[in-house]
Amino acid sequence: LVRFRGLGDVYKRQGADYVDVNAGIFVGKEADYLQWLVKTVQEEVDAPCCIDSPDPVAIENALAVHKGTAMINSISLEKERYDALLPLVSGTDLKIVALCMSDEGMPETCEQRVKIADKLINSLVQKDVPIDNIYVDPLVQPVSTNSVFGAEFLNAIDKIMTGFPGVHTICGLSNISYGLPLRKHLNQNFAVMAIARGLDALIINPLDQRMMANIIAAETLAGRDDYCMKYLTAYREKKFEF
Incomplete structure (x- = not known):
């Protein structure tokens, strides 16, 4: 601090x-x-x-x-956690991170993530939480423990963003590189890949200039930057100079 x-x-x-x-x-x-x-x-x-x-x-x-307006990180499909946190967000303007985790444990496949996301999104909306206040976290797991975890996460982002219009997705990005050398290199590349699949929020260090530059460029290329104004503004502010 x-x-x-x-x-x-x-x-x-x-x-x-x-x-x-x-x-x-x-x-x-x-x-x-x-x-x-x-x-x-x-x-x-x-x-x-x-x-x-x-x-x-x-x-x-x-x-x-x-x-x-705060964001709460996070509610999940774990019954004890869900029941405890739901009253705090129901009927409010609070943003809520919906973590794809259940009492069965951490999901490993795209299908498991989407199944949990479906239940979380629908139950929260039914409890008077606006869908555009929901930030689904499909749960990044390190590729050092399973080489397909990155691909499964990316596929889940795609399916969640196309299957639930109005919802957001978010993640703790650095988990992807846990246990590997040159972690920043992996993190930066994974951020670009996730944005291309629809990810629209990240929990990162904003002082990582290369990461922020990559995010700006990725959003421009993904069609989220009208007339490339964010990119041009960042260029004028020398945010691409390290």
């Missing part, structure tokens, strides 16, 4: 829409520390937080001091 102080404006300029906050290491004190963390971060950066916790008490405490 000491490193974060003074970086708020930089984060915004680099394209951060939310700042992910997590106090899970403070076992037994997460609720207090997460609330403090949200207040402290929002003193430094004029942006909403992505409140990263499975604990509904910690999330509720954090929301009590949060300015603006």
Whole structure:
């Protein structure tokens, strides 16, 4: 957090829409520390937080001091977690990360991810959560443990984005390269591949200039940059110079 102080404006300029906050290491004190963390971060950066916790008490405490519309990270199809977090988001404007995980464990195939996403999206919409507030996380798993995990994730992104109009997709990108050398190289390439398949949100370090440059270029090439204005603006701001 000491490193974060003074970086708020930089984060915004680099394209951060939310700042992910997590106090899970403070076992037994997460609720207090997460609330403090949200207040402290929002003193430094004029942006909403992505409140990263499975604990509904910690999330509720954090929301009590949060300015603006927060994102909750995350609800899943695990019954205990789903039942605890649903009342916090139902009928609100909160954004919600819907993690493709169930009581059966982590999905490995595209089909398993899409099946969980289907149940999560439909149940959340039925509970008065607007579909455009839902960010499905199909769960990135490292290719170092199974060489097809990257391809299965990408296929799931494609099917979710085409099968559920209006929904968003998001992921913790760096998981893909866990256990391998030159992780940034893998992460940057995987980001471009995922954007090409429809991914529209990423949990990343916005100070990684090459990553951000690749994202801007990928979105332009994927048809998400009218008249290439974002690309041209980034060029004028020298965001492609490292």
